[in-house]
Amino acid sequence: MNIVVCVKQVPETAEADLKIAAGGKGIVEEGLALQINESDNYALEEALLITEEHDGDITIMTLGHESSEEVLRMSMAKGAGTAVRVADPAFDGGDAIATATALAAALKDVEYDLVLTGCMASDDGATQVGVALAELLDIPHATYVTEVEVGSGEVTVGRELEGGLIEKLTIKLPCVLGIQTGINEPRYASIMGIARASKREIELKSAGDMGLDASSVGAAGSGTVLEELTFPPVGEGADILEGTPSEASGKLADILKEKGFV
C-alpha cells in the first residue's frame, strides 16, 4: 500500500493579532509561526498507521515555498520515505483548482494506491484541493473521513456528515481521501529525527519539469479571484469579562446563575 500525502504549510493564527497586508489580499505573515495544516497532520498519521499495518511507502508532497520544506522534513522524521516539493514561482497565487492541477501533474510519476489530504486548510478554508485532485486524476474520493479500513483493492471509510451522522462508503483503490481531524492521535517528530531528515533529499518539481504550461497553474490558471480580504464587522452582544482569572470567573459564575443556566 503506497500512499501519497499532500500537505500544506500554514501560519498559526489562533492567538495572533492578525493584520491585513498592503494590497488587501493577504495577511501579514511576518512573526507568525508556520506549521503543518492541522488536518494534514492527521492525514500523515493515518498514512503512517496504514503502512505500519499493511506495509508500503509514503510520499509526502507539498506545493509551497522553501519554508514549507520544514513540514516535509518533519514528515520524513515521522516515517515518510520520499518528499516532493512542487516548487515554481508560476504556482504562486493559485486557487484550489490550480493547486490541484499542479499536484495532479506531480503525481503522474508516482506509484500510489491511496492519496490522503487534510479535509480543509486552515488558511483559506477552501476544502477543495482533494476533491479537485481526484477529479483531475479521474479516481474516486471521499471527504471528511473519520475512519479508514483497508480491504483488498478497496477501502471502507466513514464520512462525517451534518448532525453527527457517519456515512459508510466502500471505495475502489486508488482513491483520494480528505482526512478529518480527530481520526487518530498524531505522533511527535523529535528534533533529532528532523535533523537526520534534513540530510535527506527533497525532490523539487517545477512547472516545466512536469510539462505544465505556466498559464494553467498559479494565479493565471485560477478560475477564482480574491478581490479583497476584510475583517468581519464587530458585532454586538458580547461581553468581555475583565479582571484577574478569579475575578473574571466569578463574574461568569454570576451571569450563569442570573440567566438560570446553573
Place this chain on the structure above:
Amino acid sequence: MAVSLQEKYELLGCIQCGRCTAGCPVSMRTYLNVRRVVYDGMTGVGPTDAKGRPEAWNCTTCSNCTERCPKGVKPMELIIGLRSAAIEKGRIEPTIRDALESTFKHGNPWGRIRDKRTEWADELSVPVAAEGEAVPFLFYVGCTPAYDPRAQSIAKALVALFAAAGVEYSTLGTDESCCGNEIRRMGEDGLFEMLVEGNRELFGGHEVGTIVTASPHCMNTFKNEYGEPTPDVVHYSQLLASLLEAGKLTFKGKVEKKVTFHDACFLGKHNGIYDEPREVLEQIPGVTFEEMDRSRERALCCEGGGGRMWLEATEERGERLAETRVKDAVELGADYLVTACPFCLMTLEDAVKTSGNEGKIEIIDLAELAAMAL
C-alpha cells in the same frame, strides 16, 4: 550497536538496596518503582522506553533517588533516558507532544505565541534590552511567570522589589525563549540542545553578566547544564537575601501572618538553596515563621517538576502530593504556605481547592509576600 541502558547509565553499580524507592515521593502515589526500573535496566530485561513503561512518566525528577543512592547510580537520568527513547519513536502523550511542539515553534511550552511573552509587563515599566545592547544584569522571566495568569504576579512582584532596592536590570522581551529545564526532563534531548545553543547565543550577544531567574527550574539548567562559559546565575531568593543583608532592600510594611515554607525541589534538593528564602521570610516584619515537619532536604515534592505540569500521573493510588503538602501546612495552622517556584505555586494552589481547604490557607510566592511588605 546501540549502547545498552546498563552501560549508558552505569547500572552495574546498583546493589538493589532500595534507598531510591524508599525516598521516591511518587512511589507513594503511583506504581513507579525506581528500584525495579534500575533492576530491569541492569539485567537487560523489560521495556527500554517509556512507551512500554508508562509509569516512567510519573517521575517528577525531584532527584531524591539520585541523592540517596549510596553507589552513585543516577536512576533519575535512567528514567529521563526511557522518556527520550519514547520521544525518538514519537509515541508520547498528546499533552507532552503539544508542550514540545509549542516550545519548538514559539519558545515556550504553554502553546502561547512569542508576541505575547511580554504581556505581563504591559502596565509596568520594565526595561527591555535593544538588539546587541549589553545586559550586565538580566532578569530572565521564564515561560510560566511570563504567560501564566497566576504566576505572572511573581514577575510583577519581582519588578516592584527590584525598583524598591534600586536594582538596575534589563529583560530580553520577546527574544527570551524557554530555558529547556523541563524539556530535558521530558526527554527531548535534541530540542534541549537547540534551546541551549539559542540561549547561549542570545546571552552572548547581550554580554550578559549575571542572570536572576524567577523560577528555580530555569536557574537549575542555566547553572548546571549549559556548560562553560556561563553567566553567573542566581535565583531571586538569593538576590533578595543579599539585598536585605546589604541594606539595599528594606521592608516598610508589615504582614501579620503565620507562614510556613515549601522547598521547591529545584531550589533545594537540586541546588542546596535552603537558607536564603528563609532569611527573606524572617526579615519580613510581622511574619511568624514555622517549619513543616518535612522541610529542607526532606521536603515533599509537589509533583510539578519533570514535565509533570503537562501530564497527570498515569495511574493514581493515593492523594496528590500537593494535597498532602497543603494538609501539612493547614495542620500547622499557617495562614500562608509560601513557596519560591511558579510550578509549586500552581500545583499547591490547585491542591488547596481539591483538598477542600479554600478559605483556610493561601498559597503565595515568596516574591509576592516580600512585595506586600514594601
